[in-house]
Amino acid sequence: MKEPVVLLFSLLALQVLGEYNVKKHKGTVIALLSQFPNQILNIQIERLIPIIFLIPALTFIFVVLIIPLLANLILGFYNWNLLSPDLPNFVGLENYISMFKSVEFWDSIVRTLIFAFSTIFFQFLLGFAFALALTSVVFKRWSTLIRGIVILPLTLTTVVAATMWRLMYEPQFGIINYALDSLGISHNLIWLSSPSTALLSVIIVEIWRNTPFVALILAAGLAMLPEEPYEASFVDGASPLQSFFYITLPLMQNAIMLALVLRLMDALKAFGIVHVLTKGGPARLTEIVSIRVFKEAFEYFDIGYGAVLAQVVLIITILFSVLVIKVIKLVGSRNYD
């Protein structure tokens, strides 16, 4: 009994290391499993094979995802500051109560939602426009050039992109105010430092940065659309606008859902752009939840409270992602009706 177990796990270990392909040598694995006493393996060997194949991946997910998530959940019930000489002590729901009582927390939630939904709204509109341009017959000659231009923001690292925009937003020397001046529409905007424009400026950068991502997903979706419904609609005398609303959009439901959900998940936990551009300032005008998590966990090293805030980011992300999926499915089903 001992030998086949050792052999089986050795083969799995070799597969993890990339030295052995268990799938290719299914017969060997079945032969090894057949040596297990029936009372232990009281299930069909064939049915066990997929589970065995999944073990390495599941172990990996368990170690890098489930354990940290559980640890985060547990940490939320502790008062633990890395810089405190005291050991972590159990405080029950104290961190949660502090969070719900905190005006700054609720303000940061509102800011996060404004940030996330406004960015994905404009990313969707612009992304769809670019996607249509990329796949359109009219722009076919230029599609490589358009693709190159569209994809450019995605090729820059967050820090470089944010630093570049920080300089562009500079009220005196920045190219944006210079361009506005040149067009005779100067308002001497203090982009990142004014209560009326600080959050807007950050939103603009986020829209610029991730619109290409939406455009690429939607372009891929458009490229895969069947031609028959369009031919039928043409024969029936449908206008291009009607074709778009009654054929393109419903057929693109899955691509749209994928783009929006991925972008929403990313926008709700956005950090890099805001951190480099404003660090949440001036005052707290651009302090979204992830900036608050960073401050609590990695500037004040209040790990317990930081963990609670991180859980909120996770819950909000899941809730809104599910909501967006439901809404898109609902709209899609109505269109089909």
Add this chain to the structure above:
Amino acid sequence: MKKYMIEILTIFVLVFLTGFLVLVPAFAQSEITVSIVANPLVEDIIVPNLSDFEKETGIKVNIDALPWGSLYQKQILEVTGRTGAYDVMLLDDVWIEQYNQAGMLLPLNEFFDENTFPDKFFPSMWELGMKDGNQYVIPQRINVFGLVYWKTPFEELGLSVPQTWDEFLDVTKILTTDDRYGVSLALALDGSAHMTWVMLLYSAGKEIFDQNWEPMINSVEGVEALELLVELAKYSPPGSVSWRWAQARSALSQGIGVMHLGGISVIAELNTPEGSDYPGEFEIAPTPAPKGAKGGKNLFSTYAWAIASDTRNAEAAWEFIKWITGPEMERKHGLSGSSRPVESAQYSYYQDPQVLEARPLASKMRKLLPNSFPQPRIAIWQQISNEIAVEINEAILGQKSAKQALDDANDRVRELLLKKGYIKQ
């Protein structure tokens, strides 16, 4: 006879080998890692001289240079995690109390003569690292904060350098023209906003806390200092409320701003052709104070050396600190012509004629040092200073009055102090 000869020869060889081993420093083959803030001093002065230290001691030194913010996070995560990644750390003075509270620093008393060694340093700087009779850091680089100004516009307009807050505001208004701002302020949340306010508060002779950690942020002087900042900000380039030190200094170097409240070591750079458009035209003065204020003082900041409590090479780490803070390296810093703050926490630096000749800033800084003091030594200063900075921003942006902003800051800081057990209800 032959047998005796072999025995004698063997003993001789053994004695020779033992003697050789004793002569080689005890830490030969040691290797230490130094965590340091990334700035030109590392590449220009420390790294080129490291080979001398390594040859002399046999200690191999690895340098891990990181930007200020990342340095703080990495040092805390490594040392509280007891990874042993760092042996020597360079700390900003505002981190010392935090690190100490977290047990991250090794007491250094056993490494030096307590009767003579501390006397080398300015007391206010040496005391930064002292707690319960133990010394945890050795201060080195110093920057005093004050008024940095571009002389030429003052001379052209026949203005005197402001000494009081009223004069400061008046002069700022006069210096402001269509293409120039009277002052260039740094008021971002990264530390510049609260430090600028603390400079003004200190100049009025006031403190942020009383002796029992009761906050006095909304004192009359505190509110007046913020009111002054709010007024000054109107004559500072647009966007100053988000400016970090470098941006405010950059405006000064290009002649966009005439005065600046900040670290005075910047004139070493501003007075060079590479550092500004007006080399040789910059000067420093103490921070203007309220008229008739008593007990005014300057703010200083320092970088200090410490040994990580989880080091496995404490002796070798101390050898490095002794070398880097020793007279030879201090002189090399002084003569380097660096635009960075290289002024020292040690008296001997200011007595070195070569340094004084090569670096005019040294003697100016020397005059200000005895009356210079650091930011409060409290482990939660990072949180407190952020609360103050946010409220300063609110007042500058016109969202609150100076009084309201500092009342709110005081309440929030008090709440924090209560929660952390510094004060009682």
